[in-house]
Amino acid sequence: xxxxxxxxxxxxxxxxxxxxxxxxxxxxxxxxxxxxxxxxxxxxxxxxxxxxxxxxxxxxxxxxxxxxxxxxxxxxxxxxxxxxxxxxxxxxxxxxxxxxxxxxxxxxxxxx
Amino acid sequence: xxxxxxxxxxxxxxxxxxxxxxxxxxxxxxxxxxxxxxxxxxxxxxxxxxxxxxxxxxxxxxxxxxxxxxxxxxxxxxxxxxxxxxxxxxxxxxxxxxxxxxxxxxxxxxxx
Numbered sequence: 486x487x488x489x490x491x492x493x494x495x496x497x498x499x500x501x502x503x504x505x506x507x508x509x510x511x512x513x514x515x516x517x518x519x520x521x522x523x524x525x526x527x528x529x530x531x532x533x534x535x536x537x538x539x540x541x542x543x544x545x546x547x548x549x550x551x552x553x554x555x556x557x558x559x560x561x562x563x564x565x566x567x568x569x570x571x572x573x574x575x576x577x578x579x580x581x582x583x584x585x586x587x588x589x590x591x592x593x594x595x596x597x
Numbered sequence: 598x599x600x601x602x603x604x605x606x607x608x609x610x611x612x613x614x615x616x617x618x619x620x621x622x623x624x625x626x627x628x629x630x631x632x633x634x635x636x637x638x639x640x641x642x643x644x645x646x647x648x649x650x651x652x653x654x655x656x657x658x659x660x661x662x663x664x665x666x667x668x669x670x671x672x673x674x675x676x677x678x679x680x681x682x683x684x685x686x687x688x689x690x691x692x693x694x695x696x697x698x699x700x701x702x703x704x705x706x707x708x709x
Binding site for chain 2: 527589
């Protein structure tokens with residue numbers, strides 16, 4: 486069966502510090518991978534998606550970047566965090582031939 | 598720009614009652630998803646609706662899709678406390694990789 490791992494679960498970082506969130510998928514190959522952000526009390530916003538190694542598409546201009554160094558690994562990064570980067574970050578995956586996406590457990594990021 | 602609007606955003610109801618959550622969207626799509634989110638948790642897939650007129654039921658929840666009206670409904674029958682959560686609809690506007698545009702979410706509270 487397929488599983489998705491996302492870490493860390495919670496993170497408190499000072500303004501101006503770097504960020505690295507990691508997501509890995511097991512039990513499948515060549516998945517589509519996604520990073521979403523959920524602000525407090527709001528819906529989810531798609532930040533990045535990737536259809537293959539090294540292929541990253543950005544949906545919104547922001548202070549964040551994403552990378553996919555391996556087939557089943559997706560990393561969300563920032564060089565300098567802003568207060569507005571606080572939120573709940575969710576990684577997701579789906580098979581290219583299918584429509585349903587599956588979400589990781591999320592990382593709650595608080596920038597102070 | 599695609600807009601996905603849920604109604605209501607907050608719903609407090611008594612156990613045993615019936616209610617409906619509405620999800621309207623502004624562009625053509627024949628794929629819509631419903632997710633459940635418990636506080637501080639990730640998203641759990643509830644229903645995948647892939648065609649006009651699709652209806653799916655699981656326990657006390659039933660979801661339907663009318664692509665002509667650009668409307669999906671999530672109906673709750675004889676609500677129980679365990680159904681308290683935030684419910685999101687998401688419209689699929691896939692172009693290459695899957696892109697989900699989420700509604701704002703409906704926070705459902707069911708009182709004993």
